[in-house]
Amino acid sequence: MSKRIAFTEENCTNCHLCSMYCSLVFSEQGKYEYRPAISRIRVSESDDQRTYAAHVCLQCAEPACMDACPVGAITKDPHTGVVGIDSWQCTGCESCVDACEFDCVFMVEDVAVKCEVCDDPLCVKACAAHALHLVEDDQVDEQGELYREVRI
C-alpha cells in the first residue's frame, strides 16, 4: 500500500497555491518563504493554456528515477511505497530528472528533490479547487477516476 498525492486535472484552476505552500514547508531552516523554485510540486500548462498539470511524484511501483541513479541515492520504502532521495548521497548528476517521464523530479541547488508525501500535506490543504488529494494507492484503484495522468 502506498500513499501519494493524486491530481484531478478537471478541478485544477492553475492557481499554483500548491506549489507556493509546498515551498513554505521546504524553506531554509528558520525562514518561511514562498519560493516556487524549491517546491516539490510544480504546475504547468499546455501551449494552448487549456490543460493544466500538477507535477507531483506518483511514487511509481518501479521508479525509473531509482533505476537511473548511479549512486543508489534513491530508494523505495517497502512499507509506505514512498520513493525517497538521500540528499547526502545525491551527486547532482540529474539522471533521475531525465529519467522521470512525468517531470516530477526537480533540481534545487544542485540536489535532486521530489515529493516524499508529507504526513499532512500542505499542498492538498492549499488546493481550494480540490484538484489534489492524499490517497492510498488501493483507493485510486477502486475509484479509478481519481487520478488521470496528464503530461505536459
Place this chain on the structure above:
Amino acid sequence: MKGWMGKILRVNLTTGEIVTEPLDPRLAQGYVGGRGLGTKLLYDELDINCDPLGPENMLIFATGPLTLTGALSSGRYMVVTKSPLTGTICSSNSGGYFPAAFKTAGYDVLILTGKAERPVMLVIDDDRVTIEDAASIWGMDTKETVSAIRSEKRKDFYVACIGPAGENLVRYAAIMNDDSRAAARSGVGAVMGSKNLKAVAVRGTKGVAVADPEVFLKSLVISDHVKESDLGIAFGEFGTPLFVDVMNANNIMPTKNFQYGFFEDGDVINGAEIIDRTLVRGKSCYGCSMNCGRNTRLPEDSKYQGSGDGPEYETCYSLGSNILVGDLDALTKMNYICNEMGMDTMDAGSVLGAVMELYEMGNITDTDLGYSLEWGDADGSIRLLYQIAHREGFGDVAAQGGEHVAVEYGAPDVFMGSKGQGFAGYHPRGMVGQGLLYATSPEGGNHTTGNTIQREINGIPEPMDPFTAEGKPELVISRQNETAFVDSAGVCVFPYMLMDNGIELLAEFYTAATGLKHTEGDLRRIGERIFNLEREFNRRLGFAKKDDTLPKRLTEEPHTPGIGEGNVVPLAEMLDRYYSLRGWDLDGLPTEGTLESLGIE
C-alpha cells in the same frame, strides 16, 4: 524587511544602462508598493511636465509586499506612469502569472526610462538582465508575442508585452501579460510603445519571506470560506459577467452610450450565456482560488472564430450594452481583438459609443468613416477596432480617445468619461456615489480606484439610498482610501470586497507578511496618504475642481424608466462636502496642513 524583495531595477532604454539599487525601507513603509510606491517614485523623480509619450516619462512596474504570499489573491502588480490619455498620474492593475514571476527574480519595482533606438525586449532572468533586439516580434499581436518568446529556450518565462495598439501609440493601449491579462487602463501600453519596448520576459528562483506563517495557514481556511460564500460561489461559477444581471436588475447597466440603464439583450451576454456557449473552463491568477477568469472559445458554427479569455463584465458593458451589441459571439470576438491588439476594452467601447452617437447625429458621416456605423453594428465595430489599433483611416482619430473624437466632431457632451478616460460599467444616475467617485478619481472615469456597488446596490454591510447625496462623500472617501492600499499591497480587490471585514483581514496579512504591526486604521491612513499624493501630483499639472466633472448626461438628463427613474447625479452637492472632508480647499486642492498631517513633503 520581510514581504519586500528590497530591490529596485532601473533600466534606461536610451543608454542601455541597467542598475539595481536597494529599496529605501522608509519609502516601502510609507507607500507600501504597487500604486503607492510607484506614485511616490514618480512624484519624486519625474519631470512632471514631460510629454507622457516622450523618453523622459517613467514607466514603473511594481508588485507589493503581499504579492506571492498567502494573502488572498496575491498575484497582482501595478503599472504606474503619467497617462497619455488623461495627462494625469495613473496606475493600471493586472494579475495572471507575470507579477509573481517578476517578484521571484528578486525585485519589487522596475523603473523604465528613456527610449530604445530600435524595438527591444527586456529579459530578466534572476540577476541576469539584458536588453535584446525585438525586430522579429515587433508588429505581432500579443498572443503571438507571448508564444514567440516562450517557444524554444524560454518556455518557463512569463511575459508582459504590447500589441500593435501600443506600438502605434493608441492612447488607451494596454500592457498585456500571460494569456489575456491586462494592465488595461489609461494608456500604459502606449507609454511602453513610445519607449520602443515590445516585451518584458521574466523568470526567477527567489522566494518571498514572511514574518508569521501561522496567519497564512489560517488564511487557507478563510479562503475556503470566501470561496464557499454565496458571492464566492457565484463568482467562481459565472466570473465577473455575473454583474450583467445585477446591473440590469438595478437599472445601472450603461446602455447606448449611457442613455439608458437597462439593456434588453442582457440575458444574451451574461455569465450564464457564456457558460452555455463559449466557456472552456474557469481559471485563476497566481495564488488565487477565486477562479473568476474565463477561458473561452467561439463555437465552430459561429460567424466569428477565435479563442482566448473573457469577456469580463466591463467588456460586456463597453462592447455590448454600451453600443447595443446583443450578440455574445460578436462581443467575444471584439474582446479577443482588443486583447490581441493590446488595447483597453473599456475605452475602446467608450470611443465606439461616442462615434455611434455622433454618427446618428450626423456629425460623423460615411465619408469620414468609409462605411456606416449604426448602433449595434458589430462588423462595423470590428472594422473600426482594427483601424484604431493600426491607426488607419478614421482609426487614427479614434485612437486619440473618446473625448478627442467628441470635441473634434463638435459634440463634447457625447463623451462618457471624466478627465479624458471613459467610464467603467456602472451607471451613476442609479448609484450617485459612483458618480462622485468617477469625478474625483485621480485618473478619470475608472472603477479601479474604488467602487461603491457593494454598499449602494448590494447593501453590504447595510443598505443605503443610491439616489441621494447623503453619506456619499464619506463612502467614496473610505472606498478610495481602502482601494489605494489594496492596489499598493499586491493583492486583488475582489475577495476583500466580498467580505464585511476585508480591510481588517488585509491588515492582518500585511502585519503577518512584513512583521510591521498594522491595524485597519493604519491601512486607511496609508491609503489616504497615497490618494492625496496622487492629487498633489495632478495639482502640479494644473488639475483642480474644474476637472472633477461628469458629462451633462449624468447630471442633467433624467434617468430612464425603471428603478431610479428621473434621477440625476447631484455632483455639485456632493463635491463641496467631499473636499471639506478630505481637507482640501474650495478648489479641490490639498491644503498644506492636510499634506503635512499625512507626512507628504
